[in-house]
Amino acid sequence: MRKKLNLLFGVLLPLLSAPPFASAQGSRVDESALRYYASTGQAERAQAEIRRLRALYPAWTPPENLSEKTSAGGADEDDLWDLFAANKLTELQAAIMARRAAEPGWEPSADLRAKLRVKLFRARVLGMAHDGRYADIVRELKSGGMRIEGADVETLWAVADAWRATRQNAQALDIYKAILKDTSEPGPRLATVQKAIGGLRMDEAEQLIALAKKGELEPIAMDIARARIAAFLHDERKEEVEAADLKLFAEYAKGEKGLKDANQPGLLGWYHYKLKSYQDALDWFKLSLEHGGDAMVAHGLAHSLRYLGMKREAEEVAYAWREPLVNNSILFIDILERDLTRPIPPYVEPERLARYGEVTLQTASGEGAQALAWYAYNSCQYDAALQWFTRAVAWHPKEPTVYGLALTLGRLKQDKEATVWINRYDGLFPLAVEIIFPVTVKPPTPCDQRLDQVAAYRPGLPGASGAPAPYGGDPRAVSDPTGRYAWGRVSPPGLTAPMGAPGVPKLARAFPIAVAAENPLRFAPAGQGMLLGPGGRPPGGFAQDRWQTGFPLVARRVPGVGAMPYERYGYALLPGYNGVQTYSSPKASDQLAPAGTLWSKEPPDDASSDNPPAARADPRPPVDTRAPRNG
Numbered sequence: 001m002r003k004k005l006n007l008l009f010g011v012l013l014p015l016l017s018a019p020p021f022a023s024a025q026g027s028r029v030d031e032s033a034l035r036y037y038a039s040t041g042q043a044e045r046a047q048a049e050i051r052r053l054r055a056l057y058p059a060w061t062p063p064e065n066l067s068e069k070t071s072a073g074g075a076d077e078d079d080l081w082d083l084f085a086a087n088k089l090t091e092l093q094a095a096i097m098a099r100r101a102a103e104p105g106w107e108p109s110a111d112l113r114a115k116l117r118v119k120l121f122r123a124r125v126l127g128m129a130h131d132g133r134y135a136d137i138v139r140e141l142k143s144g145g146m147r148i149e150g151a152d153v154e155t156l157w158a159v160a161d162a163w164r165a166t167r168q169n170a171q172a173l174d175i176y177k178a179i180l181k182d183t184s185e186p187g188p189r190l191a192t193v194q195k196a197i198g199g200l201r202m203d204e205a206e207q208l209i210a211l212a213k214k215g216e217l218e219p220i221a222m223d224i225a226r227a228r229i230a231a232f233l234h235d236e237r238k239e240e241v242e243a244a245d246l247k248l249f250a251e252y253a254k255g256e257k258g259l260k261d262a263n264q265p266g267l268l269g270w271y272h273y274k275l276k277s278y279q280d281a282l283d284w285f286k287l288s289l290e291h292g293g294d295a296m297v298a299h300g301l302a303h304s305l306r307y308l309g310m311k312r313e314a315e316e317v318a319y320a321w322r323e324p325l326v327n328n329s330i331l332f333i334d335i336l337e338r339d340l341t342r343p344i345p346p347y348v349e350p351e352r353l354a355r356y357g358e359v360t361l362q363t364a365s366g367e368g369a370q371a372l373a374w375y376a377y378n379s380c381q382y383d384a385a386l387q388w389f390t391r392a393v394a395w396h397p398k399e400p401t402v403y404g405l406a407l408t409l410g411r412l413k414q415d416k417e418a419t420v421w422i423n424r425y426d427g428l429f430p431l432a433v434e435i436i437f438p439v440t441v442k443p444p445t446p447c448d449q450r451l452d453q454v455a456a457y458r459p460g461l462p463g464a465s466g467a468p469a470p471y472g473g474d475p476r477a478v479s480d481p482t483g484r485y486a487w488g489r490v491s492p493p494g495l496t497a498p499m500g501a502p503g504v505p506k507l508a509r510a511f512p513i514a515v516a517a518e519n520p521l522r523f524a525p526a527g528q529g530m531l532l533g534p535g536g537r538p539p540g541g542f543a544q545d546r547w548q549t550g551f552p553l554v555a556r557r558v559p560g561v562g563a564m565p566y567e568r569y570g571y572a573l574l575p576g577y578n579g580v581q582t583y584s585s586p587k588a589s590d591q592l593a594p595a596g597t598l599w600s601k602e603p604p605d606d607a608s609s610d611n612p613p614a615a616r617a618d619p620r621p622p623v624d625t626r627a628p629r630n631g
Helices: 002-012 032-039 043-056 078-085 089-102 110-130 134-143 153-165 169-182 186-199 202-211 218-233 243-253 263-274 278-290 295-307 311-320 326-340 350-363 366-378 382-395 399-411 415-424 451-457 565-569
Strands: none
Touching (some): 032 043, 078 089, 089 110, 110 153, 153 186, 169 186, 169 202, 186 218, 218 243, 263 278, 278 295, 295 311, 295 326, 311 326, 326 350, 350 366, 366 382, 382 399
8 A cells, every 4th residue: 555655645655654545546436325316215415426436537437236335244224324414523423432432343344434534634634724724734644643635626625735834845746656556537636737837937838738639728828828928037947938838928918817917917017028139128117107017017117118219208116116116226326327426427307316306305315415516526525525425435335436536625625624534544544544644646627726737638528428518508508617518407405637647645633534434424304304212312323332432543444444555655544344454456355245245236336337436536635735735
């Protein structure tokens, strides 16, 4: 008997101390209930039992002597079978116990015992499944507390559900395979395949599809096609979906039934998007939105427009759908960020800038704040740049943002504040420290007041390839000192010199200086006032810094950070917390972040700009180093 179980259930053999399924080719068919119904004149129940047995055992034929009851106890069991037929299993078990006590040596017939065991098994499994106790089902199966032979299809489905719920798909797949092997009725076979498609990986479900008879799965062909498309989108399938399946599902998705669920054409939109067929993706996303598609469909539409070069349209779609889905708000910030962070930015209408600032403040977006800050900085609007950079550093203090803040402070002659920020991030952000230790000579920008140098460096500036055209149509526009460029005016958040070849610079007290290490900038999103506790302090607070006075003068090495600019002069940092004394190469930002971390989802610094942050460098440092210094 165990050999048959091994053949039918594979991995279940070491888990179950039970015989295999009864089959037409194996164990004798249990005809006890059929004989009972026939002997008691219950014709309808007898016919129903015949149909059930034929479905389970196609080679079985009803016996001619149905009126003869089988018994092992040698006594009448009519009262017991009546309880069995009425599904009064508790009373039946009590009656058996009472009869055993009254008639020593008596036992119910083997047929009744087997039939009762199957019914009890069914009731227990379905009850536990109804309560979601799938782990208990699996535990009893493994311990041998449940015997699975003779179970009907519905019970086997519940057992398979238990295996799936406990992430043991191989065992669930074996159950489904056994059902297809022992069941010939079309309904249960189709339902079994559908359950597998809905609960298993598609590569596992494909094993069941391969067991189907020719044409048998035609009624669910569209479901199979849809599942294959979904599997491709979830990287469970490497091959593209066959043309026949794609055509079948496309006809359904654009038909009357498919359009009742906007996710159906949306699914095809994502399929074509993954294949980089952006025009096809756009068409399907538009069809989905026309019939009630959700914000995620709009997200796909905006991405498709972006890749087709229709960035302004993509911006409008992302803005319109920003509230229902945060992904659209993030995408809205990303789309315009590329233009805002160009070293020589194009003209952007003040209304668009104001709208961009509104979303940035509402979402406390560090990316949006730094984009507006760079646009303001590169268009000579330094006061607005300072306010946006402070928010960017408060919300997302990364290297290019701190670098921009220091540059802006220098432009505004706030040299002391600039040096504080540079020293605060010494050892962490080399780009910021490079302001004091410049590596190369950088050409002046259009905002530089030395117009003769602008002309010398870029004599063909207005007509240069990729340069923005002069814009004279907006009287509110700001321009560079030459009057050849125009930019949109950036509203503050409250309102919605070339250096020579590097040598060891004379820094006086500019660097290094002892500063508090903590970033003091704090800004709440727009509309959300800072919550204050007793004494006007934020609730919770922070752990007290052990440095109250006498802040360290020399920075410690930070693992994952590259060389500081001054190290080429022979200066060194203190060892890191883990004892490391050398800089990292390649630095952590150039390496792939571990999968699953927040940083792994961050785009590279130049992902939203045509130029890396260093390309935005100001030609003159915020600290005036031209005068002779001592020390």
